[in-house]
Amino acid sequence: MAINERHRPEVIVGLVATPPDYAAEVVARLATELADRLAERVNPNVRWTIRQGWGDMAPRRDGGxxxxxxxxxxxRADARWDVAICLTDLPLHTERQPLVAQTSAQRRVAAVSLPALGLRQLPALRVVLPDLVGRLLPDVSQEWTPLPGTATGLTSQVTAVQGVVGEADAGELGYVAxxxxxxxxxxxxxxxxxxxxRALLGLSKLLAGAFATAAISLTSSTVWEMGDALGGLRLTIIMxxxxxxxxxxxxxxxxxxxxxxRETPAGLARLFNLATIFTLTLAAAVSYLVLFAGTILVxxxxxxxxxxxxxxxxxxxxxxxxxxxxxxxxxATVGGTIGSGLEDEDTVRAAAYGYHPDPGGWRDEQDA
Structure with missing residues (x-):
């Protein structure tokens, strides 16, 4: 068995996370299982080796x-990988449509935009990555060889992908939503x-300030009367x-x-700001529910x-x-805003979509 394993041709697949923050965590999770999935879906007769790499902290946003x-x-060329795929948390577009993935057969590389996959990113990636590797390396794929002008199976296997654009003859294909x-x-x-x-955990001082304000409010009979006088509509508006x-x-x-x-177009900045607002709103809403549950108990x-x-x-x-x-x-939520001003700057800034904290130790994987 060891002899057969030694004589099987090796194919090295590089996974590059750009920037090395959330994407690096996704790469680390997939790297442990990707070789088995490639053997199952692409070719069991080769020895699949997965390498991990980390991209720039602040990739060129304007370059797309x-x-x-x-x-x-x-x-890929420097590391002598057979194929390389970049996983990024940057939202990408082509022809005014969200871009899920882009392949370049000539360069044997591809890029996948994690946000374009929606909420269930890992299940989608388990389908996307073997498909992309097989199409970038048709000489090792036993399932199919892509023909010029044909669409890929991603349109039927991955919900996020709705169509294919680009030059099929040149192998430059974009998978769009x-x-x-x-x-x-x-x-x-x-x-x-x-x-x-992460944003919720970063608001611990806010919750502490809010609970302190709630404790003080509980002792005021005026607040009791306000709660009785205000109807559901006005309480909702106040909340x-x-x-x-x-x-x-x-x-x-x-x-x-x-x-x-210069590096962040207006459309991309709007997307970043919307993501930041929704992230903070979700974290604030959960904080409010925690505060509500604790307050009603007290x-x-x-x-x-x-x-x-x-x-x-x-x-x-x-x-x-x-x-x-x-x-x-x-x-108490209003009072908690005072506590929010005391939060660690980096902890709160992590909620901003365009901000990526220092990855603290991410390094390119070195060959043994």
């Missing part, structure tokens, strides 16, 4: 996919790549205003707004029904506790 392909082609649904999927994928959970104020304050105070410049423990009834001058029901918790949580 062509800049990524040129960079990964140089890396639909203009409308594809843009919605792209934005959701950007929020997924931005990791709202939305509090969350809007918090998100706006985070963006302004920590300079999270992306401005167009309210039920500290405020006796009889005491609240004496203040409201009527019998108390469960909805009264809920309304009281609602108004206190909204007021």
């Amino acid at each position: 996919v062509e800049a990524l392909l040129e960079d990964v082609a140089r890396r 639909s203009p409308l649904v594809g843009r919605m999927r792209l934005l959701s994928g950007m929020v997924r790549a931005n990791r709202p959970g 939305l205003l509090a969350l809007t104020a918090l998100v706006t304050w985070l963006i302004v105070a920590h300079h999270l707004w992306e401005k167009p410049d 309210t039920a423990l500290l405020i006796e029904t009889s005491v609240l009834a004496d203040s409201l001058k009527r019998p108390v029901h469960l909805t009264d506790y809920l309304n009281l918790t609602w108004i206190i949580s909204s007021l």
